[in-house]
Amino acid sequence: MATAQPGSSSGKGQEADPGASVGGERLDWMVQHPKYTEMMALDVSDSTQVYAAFLVYLDLLEARNWKDVTCRGSAELQLVYLLGFPAEQEKVHVVVPMPVHMTLSHARIRRIMESTCNQSEQQALFIILAIVDSDSTVVYYRLTDGFVVPDPPDVTEDMDNRKLRKRPKFHR
Numbered sequence: 001m002a003t004a005q006p007g008s009s010s011g012k013g014q015e016a017d018p019g020a021s022v023g024g025e026r027l028d029w030m031v032q033h034p035k036y037t038e039m040m041a042l043d044v045s046d047s048t049q050v051y052a053a054f055l056v057y058l059d060l061l062e063a064r065n066w067k068d069v070t071c072r073g074s075a076e077l078q079l080v081y082l083l084g085f086p087a088e089q090e091k092v093h094v095v096v097p098m099p100v101h102m103t104l105s106h107a108r109i110r111r112i113m114e115s116t117c118n119q120s121e122q123q124a125l126f127i128i129l130a131i132v133d134s135d136s137t138v139v140y141y142r143l144t145d146g147f148v149v150p151d152p153p154d155v156t157e158d159m160d161n162r163k164l165r166k167r168p169k170f171h172r
Contacts, residue, residue: 049099056097097132
């Protein structure tokens with residue numbers, strides 16, 4: 001099955017062979033990775049979305065130190081999403097990986113939020129959308145159901161004092 005690879009074009013319909021050479025190295029390790037084969041076995045037909053989910057899975061575990069990251073598939077939504085615990089937190093978070101070229105509507109985001117959050121037994125209705133570029137860059141966005149009131153600042157200072165608002169001048 002064809003999947004998009006790092007360094008390949010992110011245009012629609014342009015997909016690379018997972019065993020192809022990139023920079024002289026074969027990427028066979030990826031297609032043989034147990035988690036990648038588990039994701040490919042899910043009932044999701046879009047292999048670029050599966051590849052994006054695998055890259056996000058690796059990023060969460062290796063770069064961001066998440067714990068107990070698992071993958072689930074939604075045949076209805078045709079997507080793979082991840083459940084896991086960020087470092088030092090006890091609440092499960094839902095991460096929805098998407099290739100950068102995939103278009104999302106408000107209605108689709110709503111369906112994704114309702115489906116994935118209900119299955120994860122998450123109290124607050126929010127997801128983390130992980131946008132994956134063709135060079136394997138991952139950008140995370142937290143999407144919530146409606147507006148969320150920000151937490152109050154930790155330190156309250158007298159903002160009437162102009163010295164607090166001015167930037168310090170550096171003398172050369």
